[in-house]
Amino acid sequence: MTGLPEAVRFVHTGSNVDYRDPVRWEALFDDLEAQFAAAAAGERAASVGELTRAERATVRLDGRLEAALGARVVIRVRGGAQLSGELLDVAREWLLLGEGMRRHLVPAHALAAVGGLGHAVAPESRSVLRSLGLGHALRALSRDRVAVQLSAVGVEISGRIDAVGADHVNVTALGDDRRAIGGGWVVPLGAIDVVSSA
Secondary structure, eight states: OOSOOHHHHTOOOSSSOOTTSGGGHHHHHHHHHHHHHHHHHHHHHHHHHHHHHHHHTTOOHHHHHHHTTTSEEEEEETTSOEEEEEEEEEOSSEEEEEETTEEEEEEGGGEEEEESOOSOOOOOOOOHHHHOOHHHHHHHHHHTTOEEEEEETTEEEEEEEEEEOSSEEEEEEEOTTSOEEEEEEEEEGGGEEEEEEO
């Protein structure tokens, strides 16, 4: 008999060390400490994974797009069109893509897929531009009376945006000579897929 209580004499932790010998108590506590450290490391790894998933759940697409400013991306809109070019500007409701000399204003609601984005996320921006809605961008095009090619759920209209309402735009169709022809079109903002420079 070793003089140790029964509970201590028959401790078994799965290792091959005989802990019934009092000289081996240090090994017992080292083994317990190692088991605790392994369990704590497993919990930390699980916590890190859970925190990473929780943080990823807060990431917005416009934050990822803003982090990719200046990068070449491929955009597919819900109408099926594919555009590629340099990501020039991003706001919550729209993005601006440059393809050579052409510019494409793409409403966020029309995005079907974006290729070429990295995993980076821009910090939350407080810039005024980021808060400008689609209507603001369209009013700037209307004010400058630029000729545009408007794609709206499969419908193509070449013209000039004459007015921007709360939920629609008035577009005057233009001929090849950039003169108004025929009547105008009223296009709901929610139907617009892309507004491109003509």
